[in-house]
Amino acid sequence: MLFTYVAIDNTNAEREGTVEASSIDTAITAVQKRGYTIMSIDPVADKKNLFNLKIGFFEGVSNKEIVILSRQIATLFQAHVSPLRIFRLLSAEMENPRLLNILNKIVEDLQGGSSISRALAAHPTVFSVFYVNLVRSGEESGSLEKSFNYLADYLDRSYEIISKARNALIYPAFVIAVFFSVMGLMLTMVIPKIAKILTDSGQELPIYTKIVIGLSNFLVHYIGFIFIFLSVGIIMLWSFIKTPVGKRAYDEFMLSIPYMGTLRRKLVLTKLCDNLSTMLSNGVSIVQAIEVTSDVVDDSVYKEILDAALADVKAGRSFADSLSEYPEIPGILTQMVKVGEETGSLSEIMGTLAVFYRREVNNAVDTLIGLIEPVMIVLLGLGVGVLLASVLMPIYSMTSNF
Numbered sequence: 001m002l003f004t005y006v007a008i009d010n011t012n013a014e015r016e017g018t019v020e021a022s023s024i025d026t027a028i029t030a031v032q033k034r035g036y037t038i039m040s041i042d043p044v045a046d047k048k049n050l051f052n053l054k055i056g057f058f059e060g061v062s063n064k065e066i067v068i069l070s071r072q073i074a075t076l077f078q079a080h081v082s083p084l085r086i087f088r089l090l091s092a093e094m095e096n097p098r099l100l101n102i103l104n105k106i107v108e109d110l111q112g113g114s115s116i117s118r119a120l121a122a123h124p125t126v127f128s129v130f131y132v133n134l135v136r137s138g139e140e141s142g143s144l145e146k147s148f149n150y151l152a153d154y155l156d157r158s159y160e161i162i163s164k165a166r167n168a169l170i171y172p173a174f175v176i177a178v179f180f181s182v183m184g185l186m187l188t189m190v191i192p193k194i195a196k197i198l199t200d201s202g203q204e205l206p207i208y209t210k211i212v213i214g215l216s217n218f219l220v221h222y223i224g225f226i227f228i229f230l231s232v233g234i235i236m237l238w239s240f241i242k243t244p245v246g247k248r249a250y251d252e253f254m255l256s257i258p259y260m261g262t263l264r265r266k267l268v269l270t271k272l273c274d275n276l277s278t279m280l281s282n283g284v285s286i287v288q289a290i291e292v293t294s295d296v297v298d299d300s301v302y303k304e305i306l307d308a309a310l311a312d313v314k315a316g317r318s319f320a321d322s323l324s325e326y327p328e329i330p331g332i333l334t335q336m337v338k339v340g341e342e343t344g345s346l347s348e349i350m351g352t353l354a355v356f357y358r359r360e361v362n363n364a365v366d367t368l369i370g371l372i373e374p375v376m377i378v379l380l381g382l383g384v385g386v387l388l389a390s391v392l393m394p395i396y397s398m399t400s401n402f
Contacts (some may be wrong), residue, residue: 003027003043007036014039015112018105030122035114061099061126063159069099082108104125113141116397130275130296137284154278157354161270161361165263168365172372179380186387188223191216192389198394212390244265246269248300252338253299255328263364266357268299269333272306273354280347287313301328 003024007015015036024041031038059249069090078373087110091103102123108117117136120127131151138147195213198205205213238244255261272293279289290313294306305326312322320338323329333353340349 003041005031005036005041006039007031008039009112011035016106030124035118061096061102063155065096065099066126066131067152068158070148074145074148074152079146079295083116083144084118101127108196116144128296130279130292133284133288133292134279134282137282139281141283150278150282154274157274157358158271161267161358165267165361165365168369168372172376175376175380179383183383183387184219187212187216187219191391192220194391195396198391201394203394203397206390207395209300209390212387244300251300256297259368260365263361263368264299265328266364268297268302269330270354270357270361272297272348272355273301273333277347277350277354280350286319286346290319306331 004018005016005027007017009015021046024043027041028038072090073086076089077083081089084107087103087107091107093101094103105122106116106119107124110116115133115136117139120135121132134147134151135144138144178315191212198209198213220380241250254264257264274291275296276289279292280286284292287310290306290310294303294310297303297306305323305328309319309322313319318338318341320334320341323337324331324334336349336353337346340346
């Protein structure tokens, strides 16, 4: 969502501009991070018609584009190009309209005296809190090219591991969807015609044939109600998951699913360890690293754990001791964190753990693919076999009587 604002900068000059954010609170925070005092801020009315319809899906910024952008920025910094010229050069070559618009706004902010991290923070839907904090750390330490290289490496690793897990489920999901579509067509279009022949024959039908015919009749007569019920149910479930309580319940449920829950847990731990390793190795304090990781980890259960650990660390307790209280955190992770804190090599330890869990995720995905295919073939074969047997057996009995 786009917001327009009127604000006053540090020199009491009036500034006008736009900021993109998911909500008005996020927009206010983004403008304040530029060092401005807000006078007014309003959402831009999104006027849509048949000629200027905006479709957000086609205007998004992919993870791959952010990785490439970060690599380019790091390379230009290594070539000692000024930040303002870097973003001007990148905006001149940018093809994505949304990212081009963002880069142009960053150029305007840099021209107005803003730092790179503040300019990036004005676009939280593209540059996450993690991204902005790492850039800010690079500004403070004078190693921006290193920070952008870290970001590109991190985003590349995250994209690779999440894509592999997601792609592993695309094939079975497609096959199952096609199977249910074909079964639905059979039950609503083919079985009713065959059922009429079987019932007109007057013979006693097997119980499994009666069940199939009953299911077919139910779908034929109530398909509209079923579709409406499922649609309303999916919308209500989706809306509930968007709430904090719903998100917490959903995350708990996903973690409790056998095998899939283990895979999800390893994915979250991979991101957690990789976040902490990247930030700590870039000079960010442990308190700030935990705080940012808590904001970007996409799981309510582990977010609560990190928030509690953050409070403990601020109170003087060790990070390892705080994590040891939660069964969701593996013992090996707690012990390794303890060793890292005692030896002063926590960033290297977290990096080692990230590699370990990334390997665990790859092995789990490979095993899942190996299990899904034979199980799916057996279940689909049973489904088709039961449907065919329920129809063909009575027909065979009927023809054998003649």
